[in-house]
Amino acid sequence: MSDRRMAVGNYRNDFLKEVEANVEDGEWVKMCMQCGVCAGSCPLGPYWEHPPQEIFMMIRAGLRDDVLSSESMWMCTSCYNCIVRCPRELPITHIMHGLANYAHRLGLAPKMNPTRRFAKLFWNNIAAGGRANELKLSLGLYFMDGFATGIKKSLQMLPIGLGMLKTRRLNPFGLLAGGNCKDRKGIQAMLKKAKELEDKRKGFA
Amino acid sequence: MAKLVPTNETILVAGGGISGMTAALEAAECGKHVLLIEKSPSLGGRVSQFHRYFPKLCHPTCGMEINTRRLKANKRVHILTMTEVTAVTGTAGNYTVNLLTRPRYVNENCTACGACAKAVSSEIPNAFDYNLGKIKAAYLPFVMAYPQRYVIDPSIVGTAEGEAANAACAHDAIDLDMKPESFTVNVGAIIWATGWQPFDAAKIQPYGYDRFTNVITSVEFERMMDPSGPTGGKLLRPSDGKEARNIAFIQCAGSRDRNYLKHCSRICCMATLKQSTYIAERYGDDPDAKVSIYYIDIRAIDRFEDFYQKVQADPRVTFIKSKVANITEDESSGDPVLHGVDTEGYHRYDNRHDLCILAIGMQPSVRAEEIATGMHGDANGFIETNDENGAIFAAGCAGNPLDVNRSVQNATAAALRAIQVVNRIAAAEA
Ligand SMILES: Cc1cc2nc3c(=O)[nH]c(=O)nc-3n(C[C@H](O)[C@H](O)[C@H](O)COP(=O)(O)OP(=O)(O)OC[C@H]3O[C@@H](n4cnc5c(N)ncnc54)[C@H](O)[C@@H]3O)c2cc1C
Numbered sequence: 043m044s045d046r047r048m049a050v051g052n053y054r055n056d057f058l059k060e061v062e063a064n065v066e067d068g069e070w071v072k073m074c075m076q077c078g079v080c081a082g083s084c085p086l087g088p089y090w091e092h093p094p095q096e097i098f099m100m101i102r103a104g105l106r107d108d109v110l111s112s113e114s115m116w117m118c119t120s121c122y123n124c125i126v127r128c129p130r131e132l133p134i135t136h137i138m139h140g141l142a143n144y145a146h147r148l149g150l151a152p153k154m155n156p157t158r159r160f161a162k163l164f165w166n167n168i169a170a171g172g173r174a175n176e177l178k179l180s181l182g183l184y185f186m187d188g189f190a191t192g193i194k195k196s197l198q199m200l201p202i203g204l205g206m207l208k209t210r211r212l213n214p215f216g217l218l219a220g221g222n223c224k225d226r227k228g229i230q231a232m233l234k235k236a237k238e239l240e241d242k243r244k245g246f247a
Numbered sequence: 248m249a250k251l252v253p254t255n256e257t258i259l260v261a262g263g264g265i266s267g268m269t270a271a272l273e274a275a276e277c278g279k280h281v282l283l284i285e286k287s288p289s290l291g292g293r294v295s296q297f298h299r300y301f302p303k304l305c306h307p308t309c310g311m312e313i314n315t316r317r318l319k320a321n322k323r324v325h326i327l328t329m330t331e332v333t334a335v336t337g338t339a340g341n342y343t344v345n346l347l348t349r350p351r352y353v354n355e356n357c358t359a360c361g362a363c364a365k366a367v368s369s370e371i372p373n374a375f376d377y378n379l380g381k382i383k384a385a386y387l388p389f390v391m392a393y394p395q396r397y398v399i400d401p402s403i404v405g406t407a408e409g410e411a412a413n414a415a416c417a418h419d420a421i422d423l424d425m426k427p428e429s430f431t432v433n434v435g436a437i438i439w440a441t442g443w444q445p446f447d448a449a450k451i452q453p454y455g456y457d458r459f460t461n462v463i464t465s466v467e468f469e470r471m472m473d474p475s476g477p478t479g480g481k482l483l484r485p486s487d488g489k490e491a492r493n494i495a496f497i498q499c500a501g502s503r504d505r506n507y508l509k510h511c512s513r514i515c516c517m518a519t520l521k522q523s524t525y526i527a528e529r530y531g532d533d534p535d536a537k538v539s540i541y542y543i544d545i546r547a548i549d550r551f552e553d554f555y556q557k558v559q560a561d562p563r564v565t566f567i568k569s570k571v572a573n574i575t576e577d578e579s580s581g582d583p584v585l586h587g588v589d590t591e592g593y594h595r596y597d598n599r600h601d602l603c604i605l606a607i608g609m610q611p612s613v614r615a616e617e618i619a620t621g622m623h624g625d626a627n628g629f630i631e632t633n634d635e636n637g638a639i640f641a642a643g644c645a646g647n648p649l650d651v652n653r654s655v656q657n658a659t660a661a662a663l664r665a666i667q668v669v670n671r672i673a674a675a676e677a
Pocket of ligand 1: 261263264265267284285287290291292293294299300301302330331332440441442443465466469514518521607612613642644645649650651652654
């Protein structure tokens with residue numbers, strides 16, 4: 043490759059374009075002016091590998107693998123501090139979720155990331171019955187890392203579980219049938235259609 | 248000051264800051280009659296409240312004095328202080344303007360001897376010092392005030408103190424029976440030069456201006472550095488009166504932020520660079536003197552780049568590329584602690600300073616749409632150049648956040664536009 047073409051290659055913004063096309067609210071990424079208020083305002087900021095400000099810069103720098111395999115976006119707890127403070131009103135929370143989702147769909151998201159695993163659990167749970175099944179969800183979460191830890195965690199959480207039972211916040215028959223929404227099939231059909239449309243739009247089909 | 252009967256060949260200038268004074272003088276020196284009205288008791292506006300001004304770091308009183316001399320020498324400018332416009336109707340060449348003058352309770356006989364102030368003991372917040380200090384209720388707004396005439400605050404009118412001030416005056420200058428006066432004038436063109444006001448810092452919730460005493464604004468800092476200001480020119484922290492040495496400046500406080508002011512206020516970068524030289528000057532080689540400037544990007548417009556470079560070369564000054572996320576207060580010391588992440592390496596910081604200065608943004612004192620129906624302004628209320636504004640022309644910061652140099656250029660242009668309007672009227676009537 044000639045020097046000139048290599049130099050041009052360094053400045054290709056293919057990844058930015060990819061993000062704009064496929065990530066929810068991705069078209070906002072180019073609006074970031076790198077002031078850093080989001081990074082400084084994030085309550086989990088110190089634990090992020092790359093704060094949002096840096097992620098935006100990495101996208102623009104074309105660091106596709108580093109961004110999509112990052113744990114960072116999965117750290118977002120949706121507190122919305124960044125959105126509220128961003129001087130350019132970037133929907134940062136949504137972009138983080140969009141990036142996480144995109145990375146997951148591509149199979150590039152970190153496999154063992156706990157947020158990703160919980161998100162999957164939650165989605166499967168809610169998609170199955172059209173409504174969250176608390177008992178299945180929490181047991182699924184406790185037993186995520188194997189049987190022994192599952193038992194340990196369940197015992198730890200037992201008092202809370204009993205309290206929830208007493209105040210009728212937990213359906214004791216949740217492991218059996220019941221608790222599903224009325225038109226479970228209808229919801230599942232809707233979700234299937236939505237996924238089809240999305241896959242087509244994002245080229246996953 | 249000459250008596251003036253305004254006609255539609257008269258130009259009204261609203262606002263007596265540097266822009267209004269300039270526009271009034273340029274028009275008057277071209278032979279036009281000008282009515283210059285100012286809301287406060289003296290002329291000069293925000294510039295007279297500065298300690299020094301960039302780029303040459305000279306004293307504003309110097310530039311002001313040149314203008315007041317020009318005013319004194321010119322019979323065609325009629326000045327009304329403590330006066331505001333209450334309504335404007337009409338069209339280019341023929342405006343009817345309602346004015347309201349508040350009572351000063353002191354007439355032209357005043358020699359500014361100060362006997363009334365000595366006779367009075369009650370004090371009021373000193374507006375000239377952004378209410379940082381107090382001033383007697385019989386006062387001269389500031390040393391170089393023009394006109395050099397005292398003001399009696401309405402709070403002592405009708406009290407024994409008011410009578411004492413009156414009794415102390417040897418020149419028959421106090422008139423406690425003055426009443427607010429409304430009147431109507433006819434003018435041909437209007438130059439609107441009501442300037443700017445600082446954005447309300449308390450609205451920037453994460454910076455805690457209303458909660459933390461040692462977080463102040465750039466305009467307050469400017470007063471503190473003035474030897475005749477509230478701290479006698481010393482940099483004393485509001486919380487404990489200790490001399491502040493480790494100073495932080497936060498740029499774009501309110502500006503370039505869709506939550507507050509969308510626009511870039513343009514002069515705050517230069518104002519901070521200027522103010523950092525005050526600190527360098529005050530503390531000399533004191534190793535504890537430190538300035539940290541937190542910024543998004545420094546906009547030292549055109550020829551001020553060299554000013555920026557000079558400040559950059561000062562080892563006492565550090566530039567931190569980061570918009571501060573929030574401020575907390577260290578309870579025992581009262582120190583403001585600035586939190587954020589910088590853009591050059593993404594380092595998280597929690598920096599403690601003695602004093603934090605918010606480089607506060609500019610917004611118009613009077614929004615365009617408040618002037619007259621149909622006036623065109625931008626989203627922040629600055630007057631736009633638009634033919635539909637008729638013969639109401641913006642001068643200086645009423646139209647844009649500008650520095651003094653550009654305000655004066657802009658005011659001269661406004662004067663020329665107004666002159667053209669009244670010339671057309673004169674030609675038609677001849
Ligand atoms: C912190 C800071 C530091 C700065 N330092 C510098 C510097 O060093 N050098 C520099 O070149 N520029 C500096 N500037 C910019 C400078 O302040 C402006 O360029 C200048 O004040 C513009 O003058 P003006 O006459 O347009 O407005 P103003 O100075 O605001 O004057 C407006 C006048 O109109 C009057 N008025 C307001 N409302 C009414 C009303 N309704 N009716 C009648 N009268 C009214 C006001 O009382 C005032 O006298 C600085 C700005 C800031 C914020």
